[in-house]
Structures are given as C-alpha cells and as structure tokens.
Amino acid sequence: MANKDWWRGSVTYQIYPRSFQDSNGDGIGDLKGITERLPHIASLGVDAIWLSPIFTSPMKDMGYDVSDYTDIDPTFGTLDDFDAMVARAHELGLKVIIDQVLSHSSNQHPFFEESRSSRDNPKADWYVWADPNPDGSPPNNWQAIFGGIAWEWEPRRRQYYFHNFLKEQPDFNFHNPEVQDWLLGTMRFWLERGVDGFRLDTVNFYFHDRKLRNDAANFRPDAAEAWNPYNMLYHLFSKNQPENLPFLQRMRALLDEFDDRTLVGEVGENYHGIEIMGQYTSGNRLHMAYSFDMLGPKFTPAHFRGQMERFFDGAPEGWPCWAFSNHDVIRHVSRWKDQGKDADSVAKQAAAMLLSFRGSVCLYQGEELGQLETELSYDELTDPQGLMFWPADKGRDGCRTPMVWDAQAPHGGFTDATPWLPVKAPQWQRAVSAQGAGSVLAFYREMLAFRRAQPALRDGDIVFHDVPHPLLAFTRGDAVLCVFNLSAAPVSVSLPHGDRLLGEGVETTGDEISLAASGFGFFNAG
Numbered sequence: 001m002a003n004k005d006w007w008r009g010s011v012t013y014q015i016y017p018r019s020f021q022d023s024n025g026d027g028i029g030d031l032k033g034i035t036e037r038l039p040h041i042a043s044l045g046v047d048a049i050w051l052s053p054i055f056t057s058p059m060k061d062m063g064y065d066v067s068d069y070t071d072i073d074p075t076f077g078t079l080d081d082f083d084a085m086v087a088r089a090h091e092l093g094l095k096v097i098i099d100q101v102l103s104h105s106s107n108q109h110p111f112f113e114e115s116r117s118s119r120d121n122p123k124a125d126w127y128v129w130a131d132p133n134p135d136g137s138p139p140n141n142w143q144a145i146f147g148g149i150a151w152e153w154e155p156r157r158r159q160y161y162f163h164n165f166l167k168e169q170p171d172f173n174f175h176n177p178e179v180q181d182w183l184l185g186t187m188r189f190w191l192e193r194g195v196d197g198f199r200l201d202t203v204n205f206y207f208h209d210r211k212l213r214n215d216a217a218n219f220r221p222d223a224a225e226a227w228n229p230y231n232m233l234y235h236l237f238s239k240n241q242p243e244n245l246p247f248l249q250r251m252r253a254l255l256d257e258f259d260d261r262t263l264v265g266e267v268g269e270n271y272h273g274i275e276i277m278g279q280y281t282s283g284n285r286l287h288m289a290y291s292f293d294m295l296g297p298k299f300t301p302a303h304f305r306g307q308m309e310r311f312f313d314g315a316p317e318g319w320p321c322w323a324f325s326n327h328d329v330i331r332h333v334s335r336w337k338d339q340g341k342d343a344d345s346v347a348k349q350a351a352a353m354l355l356s357f358r359g360s361v362c363l364y365q366g367e368e369l370g371q372l373e374t375e376l377s378y379d380e381l382t383d384p385q386g387l388m389f390w391p392a393d394k395g396r397d398g399c400r401t402p403m404v405w406d407a408q409a410p411h412g413g414f415t416d417a418t419p420w421l422p423v424k425a426p427q428w429q430r431a432v433s434a435q436g437a438g439s440v441l442a443f444y445r446e447m448l449a450f451r452r453a454q455p456a457l458r459d460g461d462i463v464f465h466d467v468p469h470p471l472l473a474f475t476r477g478d479a480v481l482c483v484f485n486l487s488a489a490p491v492s493v494s495l496p497h498g499d500r501l502l503g504e505g506v507e508t509t510g511d512e513i514s515l516a517a518s519g520f521g522f523f524n525a526g
Contacts, residue, residue, distance in 0.1 A: 007197070007262035007287050008319060009458030010047040011361045011448065012097060016327050017054055017076055018062065019402045020365060022415035029402070029414070031077035035085045037405075038092055040432065044368060045448035048095035050199050050264075052327055054082070055101075058108050060168040061146075061384060062400075063099075064201065065106035069186040079193075086194050095196035097264070102183050103205040104169045112170050116154050116161070126179050127170045128162035129154075130212055141214045142238040143230040147388040150238065164205055164238070166384055174206045180247060184254055191258050200251075203265030203289065204276055207244050209237035227392035231270060240269065240276065248285040264321050264360075265289040274307055278315025288360050290321040295329045299336045301472035301486055305464050308358060312462075320359035324350055325367050331399050334373035340488055341505075341517035344370050348443045348504060349484060349518045353472070355451050356482045356522070358462040363444075365403055369430045370440035374401040380422060397421055407431035443504075450502050450522070456480050467493050471515075481523040485515035498524030 021033025031054065041049060053063030054076045063073065072082055089096050105112055115123040130139040130151070138151035138160050144167075151160035152167040162171045172179050187198060218234040225231040248265075255261040263286045267276045273291030280286045293307050311320050324332040333347045340346035347370030354361055376397055378390050386395015401421045406413030412423045412431050435441035451457045460477025467473045470487035473495060481497050483506075492514045500508065505519025513521060 004260050006047065006095065006260060007264075007360060009360055010095075011045075011355070011363065011451070012048040012050050012095075012264075012321075013041050013044065013046045014050045014052070014323075014326060014362055014364045015041075016052050016365055016400055018420060019400055019414070021403065021405070022417065022419070025415065025417045026075075027415050027417040027419045028075055030075065031072070031081040031085050035081075035088050037403075038085075038088055038094065042092040042094055044363075044445055045452060046094070046363065048097055048196065049089060050097040050362065051099060053099045053101055053201075058106055058168070060106070060166055062382070064101050065104075065108075065166065065169045066101050067106040067108045067110075069105075069183075070189045083193065090194075095262075096194070097197040097199050097262070098190060098195050099201055100187060100198045101201045102172070103202045104163065104165065104171045107168045107170055117156060119157050119159070125176050126173055128173050128208055129157060129159045130162070131159055140212050140237075141233070143215075143233055145228070145230050146384050147228070147230075162208065164202070171205075171208065174208075174243070174247065175210060180250065184250060187251070187254060191255070191261065196260065197255070197262035197264065197287075200263060200265040200286070202239075202268045203248075203280065203286070204244060204267050204269055205239045206247060207241035208239070209241060211237075213237045225270070227389050234271065235269070240272075245279070245285065248280060249283070252284050252286070262287045264362075267291040274310045275314055277320055278311055278318040281318035281320070282315045283317075288319045288321040290323055290362065292329070294322055294324055295326065295332075297335050299339050299486060301467075301469060301484075304353065304357075304472060305474075308462065309464070312358070321362055322354060322357050322359050323362040323364065324354055325364040325399065326362065327364065327400055328396050329399065331364075331367070331371055331373045333370055337372075339486065343372065344440055345505070345518035347440045349486075349520050351440075351444055351447050352482075352502075352504075352520045352522075353484055355447050356457055356474075356476060356480070358460070358476065364399075366427075366430075368441050368444040369404070369432065369435060371404075371430050372426050373398040374422070374424055374427055376401075376422070382421065401427060404428055404431040405433065407434045446502070454480055454501075465495060467495070475525050477525075479525055481525050482520075483513055483515065483523075484520045485518065488517045490514065490516050490519070496526030498526050 018029050020029040021037045022029050023032035055066045056068035056071045056073045057063045086096050111123045115127045142150040144150040146166050163169050215233040219232045265286045267273045273293050277289040280289050337343040337346050383395035383397045402414035402419050404412030404427050411419050412428050456477030456479035463475045465473040472484045475481050485491050494511045501522040503521030505516030506521035507514045
C-alpha cells in the first residue's frame with residue numbers, strides 16, 4: 001500500500017558507488033555491483049538506499065561536478081543498468097534516493113561552455129558572472145571551500161565566475177528563472193524513471209547575494225578547521241539566502257505530483273546548520289534535512305541532547321535526518337573510539353544511539369561493520385581537499401575506501417583488479433564474512449529490527465532526563481527508556497524503568513541502572 005510518509009523515521013543506507021562493488025574488473029564500483037549486493041542492504045532492515053552521484057562527470061570532485069544531468073557516467077554503467085538496479089531494489093522493499101548536485105555543474109557542461117564564450121549568448125546569465133574591481137581583483141572576498149578565492153577569471157568575457165568549490169565547478173545563477181525551470185526538469189526525468197527521492201547536495205548554497213556583498217570576517221585562529229580560510233568568514237552573502245525558500249517550495253510541489261517521494265537536504269553550514277534544517281523542513285519545503293553538527297569530533301551527552309533540543313525547539317513541525325558518518329567526514333568509530341571501551345563497543349553504542357534519536361537516520365556503507373578510517377599516504381590521495389590542505393587535513397579519501405566483503409578474497413572481494421583506493425589490513429579485518437555472532441554487523445541487524453518493532457523509536461516524541469555526565473538518557477513516546485554511558489568507565493544512575501528490552505554492558509537492581517564502559521540499555525518506560 002502507498003505510504004506518503006514512509007520517510008518519517010526511516011533509515012537510509014548511503015552507498016558510495018565507486019567503492020561498493022566492482023562488477024567489471026576495472027577497480028571502480030558500478031551499478032551492476034550495487035545490484036549484486038542489494039540483498040546485503042535489505043538484510044539489515046533499512047528502508048532506503050541513497051546513491052552518491054552517478055551522473056556523467058569529468059570526476060574532478062568524484063561526480064559532484066556533473067556534465068550531463070540525465071545520463072549515467074560510463075564508469076558506473078548505463079541507464080539500463082540503473083533501471084535494473086531500481087527494479088531490484090524495489091523487489092527487495094528498498095526505496096531509491098539519488099544525489100542531486102544542483103548548486104553547480106562541471107565546467108565541461110555544455111551550458112557553461114556556452115556561457116563562458118561571450119556576454120550575449122543564450123546561456124550568458126545561467127552562471128554567476130561579475131566584473132572585476134577597477135584594479136582587476138575579484139569582485140568580493142568570497143572563499144572557495146577547496147581553497148583560494150571563489151572567483152575564476154574568464155578572458156573571453158573579461159569577467160570572473162563564481163565557484164563555491166573547485167574552479168571546475170561553476171555555480172548556477174538561481175536568480176535566473178530559466179535555470180530553476182531547467183534543473184527541476186532534470187529532477188522530473190528521474191522521478192518519471194522511478195526514483196523515490198533526492199538527497200540534495202549543499203541545499204543552502206543555491207542562491208547568492210545579488211549585490212555580491214563581502215562576507216563578514218570571523219577569524220578563529222585556534223579553531224580546529226582554521227587550516228581552511230573558508231572557515232574564517234561568516235557566510236552572510238555567499239550562501240543561506242532567503243530566496244532559497246521559494247525554490248524549495250517549487251521543488252516540493254514537483255515531488256507532490258508523484259506518489260510517496262521525498263526530499264532530504266544536506267545543510268553545509270558551520271554556525272547555524274541546525275536552525276537552517278528547521279527552517280528548510282518547516283512548511284511545504286523539504287521533508288527532512290541534515291547538517292554536519294553530529295558529524296564532528298564532539299562525543300558528549302550535552303552535545304547530542306543540545307542538537308536535538310535546538311532543532312525541535314526551533315522547528316516543532318520540522319523533521320531532521322541524523323547521521324554520524326558519510327563520505328565527507330572521518331568515520332565516527334575512528335573519531336570516537338578512544339572515548340569508549342574499544343572500537344567495537346563504541347560502534348555498537350553509536351548505532352544504538354543513532355537509531356533511537358527522534359528523526360530519520362542515514363547510515364554510511366561500512367558503518368554496519370564498525371569500519372575505521374583508512375590511513376593513506378599523500379601519494380594515495382585522489383580527493384582535491386586532501387591534495388590542497390595536506391597534512392593539516394588529509395581529505396576525505398580515508399572514509400571512501402572500498403567496502404570489504406570477503407576476508408579471504410583479494411582486495412576484500414571488492415574487485416579482482418587494483419582498486420581505485422587501497423584496501424588495507426585494518427579494514428580487511430572487518431569484512432562482512434568475518435562478522436559472526438556478537439559482531440557489530442549482527443548488532444546493527446538486531447538494533448534495526450528492534451527499531452522496527454518499537455513504533456515509539458520511529459516517530460515518538462523525545463523527553464530528555466537530567467542525568468549526570470557522562471550519561472545520556474531519554475524516553476521515546478511513553479514507551480521506551482534509552483540510557484547510554486558515553487565514557488570508558490562504569491557508571492550508575494537511578495531511573496524508574498520497566499523490563500529491559502535490549503542492551504549491552506547493563507545491569508539493574510531496582511531503579512538502579514549500572515552501565516559498563518560504552519554500555520547502554522533500552523527499557524519499558526517506568
């Protein structure tokens with residue numbers, strides 16, 4: 001039966017296609033490989049898959065530089081392969097969400113090649129162009145995320161074009177209605193092809209300030225991310241513009257023409273990500289959104305509680321999507337493993353927390369194995385971020401190394417060839433084939449089944465309990481009490497509770513709950 005609200009409280013499994021399964025022996029994952037491995041994902045008990053970009057691209061930023069929005073890059077296969085993958089996913093009860101990179105295209109997109117050729121061609125105003133200052137310098141101080149000023153000179157137009165990311169990723173001019181219409185048309189193409197929704201890359205980057213005003217300085221020399229000057233600006237004008245909201249409503253109207261489809265937006269923002277999530281999911285805009293606020297190093301009860309309270313206090317009608325890992329950040333077990341009993345215990349506890357938070361959830365491939373960040377040398381890197389900022393920042397390749405399926409097979413069963421990124425011993429040891437009873441993978445399956453069996457965990461309200469650090473405790477709905485010890489030392493707390501439903505490293509005596517290092521427990525609410 002149709003369920004237009006299937007996304008609410010859903011669990012989505014993110015696939016990084018280059019690294020999931022190679023089917024043709026070229027060392028790069030592809031759509032046929034994904035189709036082959038879909039039963040593994042279905043066996044977890046998730047609701048949907050999300051594929052990182054698979055469209056035609058020069059791959060300057062691994063597919064986030066699109067040169068054809070309605071075709072598949074040959075690296076990954078063909079449209080027929082895509083259709084077969086969607087059909088198989090649907091057979092297995094999995095929804096299919098695809099990445100949409102709308103804020104910018106590749107500089108090899110035909111529209112940009114036309115736009116840059118002159119000031120008076122039909123696509124002249126499809127990208128963000130600006131005259132130089134009288135001294136020839138760029139029009140303002142906007143910075144690019146991958147380093148340097150966010151403006152590149154085009155001698156034929158004698159103007160600069162704007163790029164939030166690489167110079168090979170020019171930003172579309174969303175102030176031009178034709179651009180909006182065309183991009184919505186590309187989304188319609190995939191909706192008619194049967195996709196169930198879109199993950200919207202950098203959803204708060206679409207519009208820029210028409211007046212091209214300077215962003216404000218926010219110099220923080222001691223900040224962890226001070227290696228990148230992008231983070232030394234307060235982005236008042238280069239993104240987060242109010243014109244975004246009507247466009248999100250247009251997007252939602254498009255999806256509402258189809259049954260049971262969803263929009264989840266990635267909010268790229270260091271300061272007000274939670275608030276923007278709330279704004280973008282209130283009213284008839286996105287169904288859900290996520291930010292990077294839970295994708296960093298902070299691992300404290302106050303942090304997790306604070307993010308959820310900020311969201312729901314500010315947007316009681318909005319809906320979040322929480323994640324601990326994705327293709328852009330250090331894997332969370334590596335970020336947090338020293339703050340718990342051991343890596344596997346932290347992996348299980350993180351799964352228990354994430355899957356009991358109020359909201360929807362994204363899991364990242366390999367997370368269900370307790371996978372660790374891969375340590376790479378500079379000569380092994382492919383990521384422009386790492387290549388630019390090494391060694392202060394090692395980039396994102398460490399979380400993008402191939403999925404490891406078989407501990408006995410070459411390259412972990414990912415490929416018979418040399419993989420595009422290496423498979424190393426610490427990752428190999430966590431292969432799917434090596435995960436038996438009591439493993440992280442077994443726990444993910446158990447926890448996902450538990451979430452499905454407890455309606456309160458999918459859509460119930462959340463009420464936090466005032467417990468001492470390092471404990472996090474809350475009740476979902478009126479049904480389930482959730483308690484976590486976010487430390488490497490045992491701790492006890494007195495909380496009324498009923499029978500234990502699930503847990504590890506937890507014992508009870510009356511109202512007293514004793515938790516071992518990285519311990520957690522779920523109880524009938526007392």
